[in-house]
Amino acid sequence: MSVAVEQRDDSAALAPVLGGAVWRHGLIAAAAWIVAALVTVALPDVVPWGSRDLFAGSLLAGAAVLAVLAFLIGRVGRLSSWLVRYGPWFIALGVWFALWELITAKFGWLPKPFFSPPHGLLHVYVVDWQRLLICIAYTARLWSIGFAGGIVLGFVGGVALGWSKSFAYWGMPILKLIGPVPASAWIPATFFLFPTTFQASIFLVALASGIPVAILTASGINTVNRAYYDVARTLGADNRFLVLRVAIPAALPNVFVGLFMGLYYSFAVLVVAEMLGAKYGLGWYLQFQTAYSAYANVYAALVVMALICSGLVKLLFLVRDRLLGWQKGVVQW
Amino acid sequence: MVTPVAGTAPQPAAGFAVDFRGVSHRYDLDGRPLPVLQQIDLTVQPGEFLALLGPSGCGKSTLLRLAAGLEKPVAGEAQADGAAISGPDPSRVLVFQDPTLFPWRSVRDNVAVGPQARGILAASQKRIDDALRLVKLDAFASAFPHQLSGGMAQRAALARALVNDPRLLLLDEPLGRLDSLTRLTMQEELLSLWRQARYTVILVTHDVEEALLLSQRIVVLTERPARVKAEVVVDLPYPRRRDDPRIVARRQEILETLGFSS
Numbered sequence: 001m002s003v004a005v006e007q008r009d010d011s012a013a014l015a016p017v018l019g020g021a022v023w024r025h026g027l028i029a030a031a032a033w034i035v036a037a038l039v040t041v042a043l044p045d046v047v048p049w050g051s052r053d054l055f056a057g058s059l060l061a062g063a064a065v066l067a068v069l070a071f072l073i074g075r076v077g078r079l080s081s082w083l084v085r086y087g088p089w090f091i092a093l094g095v096w097f098a099l100w101e102l103i104t105a106k107f108g109w110l111p112k113p114f115f116s117p118p119h120g121l122l123h124v125y126v127v128d129w130q131r132l133l134i135c136i137a138y139t140a141r142l143w144s145i146g147f148a149g150g151i152v153l154g155f156v157g158g159v160a161l162g163w164s165k166s167f168a169y170w171g172m173p174i175l176k177l178i179g180p181v182p183a184s185a186w187i188p189a190t191f192f193l194f195p196t197t198f199q200a201s202i203f204l205v206a207l208a209s210g211i212p213v214a215i216l217t218a219s220g221i222n223t224v225n226r227a228y229y230d231v232a233r234t235l236g237a238d239n240r241f242l243v244l245r246v247a248i249p250a251a252l253p254n255v256f257v258g259l260f261m262g263l264y265y266s267f268a269v270l271v272v273a274e275m276l277g278a279k280y281g282l283g284w285y286l287q288f289q290t291a292y293s294a295y296a297n298v299y300a301a302l303v304v305m306a307l308i309c310s311g312l313v314k315l316l317f318l319v320r321d322r323l324l325g326w327q328k329g330v331v332q333w
Numbered sequence: 334m335v336t337p338v339a340g341t342a343p344q345p346a347a348g349f350a351v352d353f354r355g356v357s358h359r360y361d362l363d364g365r366p367l368p369v370l371q372q373i374d375l376t377v378q379p380g381e382f383l384a385l386l387g388p389s390g391c392g393k394s395t396l397l398r399l400a401a402g403l404e405k406p407v408a409g410e411a412q413a414d415g416a417a418i419s420g421p422d423p424s425r426v427l428v429f430q431d432p433t434l435f436p437w438r439s440v441r442d443n444v445a446v447g448p449q450a451r452g453i454l455a456a457s458q459k460r461i462d463d464a465l466r467l468v469k470l471d472a473f474a475s476a477f478p479h480q481l482s483g484g485m486a487q488r489a490a491l492a493r494a495l496v497n498d499p500r501l502l503l504l505d506e507p508l509g510r511l512d513s514l515t516r517l518t519m520q521e522e523l524l525s526l527w528r529q530a531r532y533t534v535i536l537v538t539h540d541v542e543e544a545l546l547l548s549q550r551i552v553v554l555t556e557r558p559a560r561v562k563a564e565v566v567v568d569l570p571y572p573r574r575r576d577d578p579r580i581v582a583r584r585q586e587i588l589e590t591l592g593f594s595s
Contacts, residue, residue: 225433228433230403230427231427234421235450246435250437326477326479327436
């Protein structure tokens with residue numbers, strides 16, 4: 001009981017920590033990272049994974065940075081609130097690295113070819129960074145062409161479908177029929193229909209990202225409050241103004257829902273397409289390394305993909321907050 | 334109390350004369366015709382402040398939509414200065430019960446819609462600022478609509494209409510959603526704006542007292558389909574007091590016309 005009370009006092013005491021004293025969580029995290037480094041070097045590996053000392057050194061460097069930050073917490077400006085917020089995460093990371101080392105490299109509890117210790121992943125980046133970079137570049141090229149093309153076409157098509165009755169008459173039934181089919185179902189057909197697998201892959205990514213954008217843009221434009229058009233028309237607006245400056249901004253919240261859906265679908269189909277017929281790319285890398293049972297490489301590529309995909313999602317959130325700042329609750333005073 | 338916009342409007346355009354000539358209109362309701370207006374004959378003098386009173390849903394707003402040019406009557410004709418009204422035009426502006434501000438535009442950008450739509454945005458910057466000052470929203474120019482109170486939003490909608498120098502201002506229960514105190518202030522403001530600029534006003538309202546305090550003539554409409562039932566001329570000087578015995582007497586008269594005999 002008293003322990004619980006004390007802990008609550010501790011978390012409440014975070015604020016004075018900012019005032020010039022030390023960042024306690026930072027010190028604990030530094031200790032945890034040092035322990036992880038000791039575990040890594042002090043105990044022998046069941047099989048050699050490489051880059052063991054580099055990993056331990058990185059942990060120690062990280063621990064040093066954390067310790068320095070713990071004492072300078074009052075002087076790092078806006079960074080400090082972020083550090084304080086994620087303090088427990090830094091501790092957990094240190095603990096997790098130590099445990100991960102123990103159950104894989106040190107005791108070998110997990111079946112060997114399928115699991116790699118953290119320094120095994122690091123070794124992949126050290127040894128195979130060139131190939132990984134090339135794969136990232138290939139994936140980025142495929143994704144950006146496909147996604148950009150898909151959302152532009154989807155947006156323009158959605159505006160046309162939402163605005164023009166004749167477009168909607170001919171287009172909506174087709175979109176409703178094709179829309180629900182998962183883009184990956186098109187794979188067999190597209191590899192026939194397009195001269196190169198690269199073009200087929202671009203088509204698949206564009207399809208996956210374009211269809212939700214088209215559907216949500218169309219429905220957004222359909223549901224625009226008619227009174228906005230009346231107001232704009234009495235103030236002298238022509239059709240161009242009504243589309244560009246009334247319908248589209250009013251539908252933008254829906255468009256962004258479509259963009260988020262399209263973004264997730266595009267990642268899904270991107271990797272599948274790369275696994276099937278690409279020469280390079282992260283999907284190909286996963287496939288290729290799995291075939292060689294190089295699971296450390298697979299995990300290393302997965303980590304890269306996680307960072308890239310979540311970074312792109314974050315980026316889209318930033319764009320949305322910027323464009324839709326007028327919405328209630330999003331505006332920061 | 335309201336700063337005049339005169340400095341920017343070289344010559345305040347005279348109000349439109351509005352004529353409804355045998356106007357009938359109907360809507361389609363689930364495939365069946367729903368007559369809303371029947372043989373309306375009504376003339377509004379240039380610069381007149383006319384109020385339309387009538388039971389709710391009788392077609393008052395439809396009359397405004399016809400005058401704004403948002404719809405064409407099924408029969409008859411609506412005219413402005415003798416010319417048939419065939420479409421919307423910034424010289425005839427409608428202000429709705431809901432302010433209907435564009436939520437993605439700041440207050441200033443909302444007021445700028447008219448000039449922007451007509452391609453004269455660059456030349457209208459000063460007019461936009463003046464219109465904002467006129468409705469006392471200059472301090473809120475960069476606010477977004479969801480940050481405004483009901484009265485402020487309606488004032489912004491008014492500025493958005495007035496920045497176009499309308500010759501006919503169509504007010505569709507513009508104060509209907511406001512609390513009673515804001516409403517009183519806004520009534521005074523509407524009146525003083527009109528007395529400076531002298532555009533023609535047609536005000537649709539449910540509030541007999543509001544009609545009596547603001548307008549020079551009140552037209553009472555019947556139940557749907559609406560026809561003109563009675564006309565009351567309010568030839569009293571401004572500002573009027575709601576406890577003026579002449580106002581009270583006319584209020585009684587109108588309420589009886591509407592079927593309330595209290």
